Amino acid sequence: MKTLLKYAQVALVVLAIAALLAAPLVLKPYGIFVLSQWAVMAIAAVGLNLTLGYAGQISLAQASFVGIGAYTVALLQPFGVPFALAFVAAGLLSFAIGWVLGYPALRVQHHYLAFVTLAFTTLVFLVMRNEEWLTGGIYGISNIKRPIILGWSTVKPVPFYYFALGMLALVTAIVWWLLRSPWGRAFTALRENPIRALSLGIDTRRYTLFAFAFGSALGGLSGAMHAPLVQFIEPTSFGLSLSLTLLLMVIVGGSGYFLGPFVGALVAVIMPEWLRFADGLYLIAYALLVLLLMTFCPSGILGLFGRLANLIETRAASARRQSLSAKLDQKPVSS
Amino acid sequence: MPVKSIRQSLLLAGLVMVGFAGPALADGTVIIPDVIELSGAGAVSGTNWRDGAMMAVNEINAAGGILGKKIEMQHFDTQSNPGVSRAQVQKALDLEPYVILGPIFSGSVKVNMALSQAAEIPQIVGAEAAEITQAGNPYVFRTAFGQQFSMPKIANYVRDGIKAKTIAVLWVNNDFGKGGRDAFTKEMAKRDIKVVADVSTEQGQADFSADVVKIKAANPDAVFVYSNEEEDARFIKEARKQGLSMPMIGETTLLSQKVIDLAGEAANGVQGHVSLSADAPIPSIQAYAEKFKKTYGYGSDHNGIKGYTAVYLVKYITEKMGKFDSKLFAQTLHGLTVTPEQTPGILMEASWDANGDIDRASFLAEVINGKQKITKILPKLGSK
Numbered sequence: 001m002k003t004l005l006k007y008a009q010v011a012l013v014v015l016a017i018a019a020l021l022a023a024p025l026v027l028k029p030y031g032i033f034v035l036s037q038w039a040v041m042a043i044a045a046v047g048l049n050l051t052l053g054y055a056g057q058i059s060l061a062q063a064s065f066v067g068i069g070a071y072t073v074a075l076l077q078p079f080g081v082p083f084a085l086a087f088v089a090a091g092l093l094s095f096a097i098g099w100v101l102g103y104p105a106l107r108v109q110h111h112y113l114a115f116v117t118l119a120f121t122t123l124v125f126l127v128m129r130n131e132e133w134l135t136g137g138i139y140g141i142s143n144i145k146r147p148i149i150l151g152w153s154t155v156k157p158v159p160f161y162y163f164a165l166g167m168l169a170l171v172t173a174i175v176w177w178l179l180r181s182p183w184g185r186a187f188t189a190l191r192e193n194p195i196r197a198l199s200l201g202i203d204t205r206r207y208t209l210f211a212f213a214f215g216s217a218l219g220g221l222s223g224a225m226h227a228p229l230v231q232f233i234e235p236t237s238f239g240l241s242l243s244l245t246l247l248l249m250v251i252v253g254g255s256g257y258f259l260g261p262f263v264g265a266l267v268a269v270i271m272p273e274w275l276r277f278a279d280g281l282y283l284i285a286y287a288l289l290v291l292l293l294m295t296f297c298p299s300g301i302l303g304l305f306g307r308l309a310n311l312i313e314t315r316a317a318s319a320r321r322q323s324l325s326a327k328l329d330q331k332p333v334s335s
Numbered sequence: 336m337p338v339k340s341i342r343q344s345l346l347l348a349g350l351v352m353v354g355f356a357g358p359a360l361a362d363g364t365v366i367i368p369d370v371i372e373l374s375g376a377g378a379v380s381g382t383n384w385r386d387g388a389m390m391a392v393n394e395i396n397a398a399g400g401i402l403g404k405k406i407e408m409q410h411f412d413t414q415s416n417p418g419v420s421r422a423q424v425q426k427a428l429d430l431e432p433y434v435i436l437g438p439i440f441s442g443s444v445k446v447n448m449a450l451s452q453a454a455e456i457p458q459i460v461g462a463e464a465a466e467i468t469q470a471g472n473p474y475v476f477r478t479a480f481g482q483q484f485s486m487p488k489i490a491n492y493v494r495d496g497i498k499a500k501t502i503a504v505l506w507v508n509n510d511f512g513k514g515g516r517d518a519f520t521k522e523m524a525k526r527d528i529k530v531v532a533d534v535s536t537e538q539g540q541a542d543f544s545a546d547v548v549k550i551k552a553a554n555p556d557a558v559f560v561y562s563n564e565e566e567d568a569r570f571i572k573e574a575r576k577q578g579l580s581m582p583m584i585g586e587t588t589l590l591s592q593k594v595i596d597l598a599g600e601a602a603n604g605v606q607g608h609v610s611l612s613a614d615a616p617i618p619s620i621q622a623y624a625e626k627f628k629k630t631y632g633y634g635s636d637h638n639g640i641k642g643y644t645a646v647y648l649v650k651y652i653t654e655k656m657g658k659f660d661s662k663l664f665a666q667t668l669h670g671l672t673v674t675p676e677q678t679p680g681i682l683m684e685a686s687w688d689a690n691g692d693i694d695r696a697s698f699l700a701e702v703i704n705g706k707q708k709i710t711k712i713l714p715k716l717g718s719k
Binding site: 028029030033034037129137138139140142143157230231232234236237273276279280282283 | 373374410411412414416417418421422425426428429442445446449466508509510513514
């Protein structure tokens with residue numbers, strides 16, 4: 001039974017990947033653009049899921065890191081820096097800043113931490129807007145070029161989509177590995193019971209900082225993809241509302257579930273587009289759906305399925321127990 | 336664990352499969368999508384634009400359409416967000432449109448005008464940032480003055496009408512406000528008028544008391560206010576409350592009906608330059624404003640006129656060409672003048688230059704008894 005489930009699981013993941021790969025055959029450029037947006041935002045959401053879902057550190061600063069990554073790529077481009085280098089630089093810079101921002105996380109928790117990261121988001125927004133000499137200020141930076149990777153041009157929508165998908169796959173693979181390494185186990189220990197983790201010899205200080213920095217780095221990488229995707233960046237795109245959207249992605253998808261941010265990003269990026277048939281009411285419909293979901297299923301969409309699966313398993317187990325105990329009752333006990 | 340993962344994968348696959356079905360295109364119609372701000376910070380402007388455009392579409396369709404084809408107009412909400420606007424223009428382009436209308440926010444236009452240029456589809460926008468028409472894009476056209484044209488007019492008024500020697504500038508720190516502030520202060524320097532207070536405010540700001548105190552301390556001859564409708568109204572109210580006595584000058588938005596409605600009595604005495612106005616003493620505009628109010632139950636602002644005239648512009652050019660040809664449309668519109676005699680829906684004579692910039696008569700106005708009153712009509716720049 002277990003191996004059968006394993007095969008089914010692999011088959012479904014393959015099916016999802018095949019659907020993503022085949023999407024350009026049926027979708028027009030608009031659909032491709034929205035799916036590319038999904039892939040790019042999913043990278044940031046995967047990062048936040050690591051910080052919040054696995055390590056338990058709430059952050060409202062993820063949008064800032066997306067912004068830092070996007071500005072890094074956009075500002076390095078005029079100097080002829082190759083995209084690959086700018087991409088790595090965006091990740092490293094976000095990692096370093098995330099590490100520094102992690103220090104308050106050592107002192108405060110939960111909503112206090114949310115406020116610290118909220119202040120950071122505002123600070124980064126003000127720097128992006130007011131330091132005109134560096135960032136171009138409120139006018140933003142336009143005409144950001146899409147990269148040519150080893151002679152392969154990503155200028156057209158479909159190549160860029162595959163490029164974004166490839167980057168998402170890369171990030172997913174790294175996070176998959178990380179979560180199965182001792183690092184990932186330590187993150188979960190940190191979330192579940194920091195004091196116990198400490199007593200077991202886990203350096204909670206180092207792991208908290210690393211969780212923050214790594215999640216932030218993924219935000220930066222997402223930004224590095226966002227800049228060439230939209231080809232225009234300006235400070236307001238990286239304000240609090242994006243941070244909240246990213247948080248929504250993680251929570252709606254199912255915080256702490258590996259596939260949660262992928263589903264959450266689908267809901268946050270694609271659902272408003274999908275509801276557009278409702279005209280003026282579409283954002284209201286979207287808000288209501290999220291409200292209902294959070295009321296009845298605070299653990300997110302995958303949490304809901306997880307609960308259902310648990311329920312089914314429990315019922316099956318108790319049915320088995322009952323039938324077994326009935327059999328036991330029938331057998332006379334021999335002395 | 337495996338069961339959970341299966342559910343996760345199934346859901347993911349299912350959600351990915353959800354299509355992005357485009358609308359079916361009927362024969363005998365011409366597709367003119369409207370990509371516009373219907374939510375977010377630009378909702379007031381965008382709603383006016385949409386309603387103005389729809390009024391024109393309904394009128395034209397009732398009269399038989401353009402060259403016998405009915406206009407099919409869908410509205411795509413940009414949420415006042417550049418990234419979303421780019422997706423929406425892409426969606427509009429997927430419909431294989433004839434012309435695209437909107438958006439109004441300059442940041443959004445800057446993102447998406449390259450897309451319509453690549454597709455060789457004309458885009459008639461409501462944005463006012465100077466650089467939009469200076470990028471050499473032959474497919475972008477304005478429906479109102481760019482800031483590089485409106486600011487010299489208001490600057491002349493500050494020098495000749497108000498006779499101010501010093502001025503305070505209060506502006507909203509977004510691309511619209513910053514662009515206006517930069518263009519305005521440049522014009523002030525040219526006229527030797529000193530900017531004694533340069534006050535940056537936030538989009539959505541509710542409390543302007545500190546800003547008014549700052550301006551009061553600088554004691555200028557006049558205050559130039561350049562923000563969005565709601566913030567304009569809040570500032571005017573606070574300024575009156577604190578007894579700010581110098582004239583308050585604005586450009587179009589400050590004197591719009593929405594600001595007057597929100598600020599009430601406090602708006603009286605506000606003056607300035609209006610590039611387009613539903614209160615202009617021009618019979619065609621007054622007839623438009625009356626019909627708009629009757630149809631939608633509220634008064635149109637300049638964005639309503641922009642949307643309305645944009646649709647009539649499309650009709651006029653197409654009938655002049657005698658066919659639907661997007662590329663030729665753009666070529667025809669450069670250097671063209673359209674008069675109300677040729678097509679009444681254009682409301683006022685207007686010309687488009689080689690960059691897609693518009694030239695049209697404009698107005699000096701003052702708010703008197705809760706109504707915008709036009710005090711002077713300024714001729715077209717080209718007719719000077």
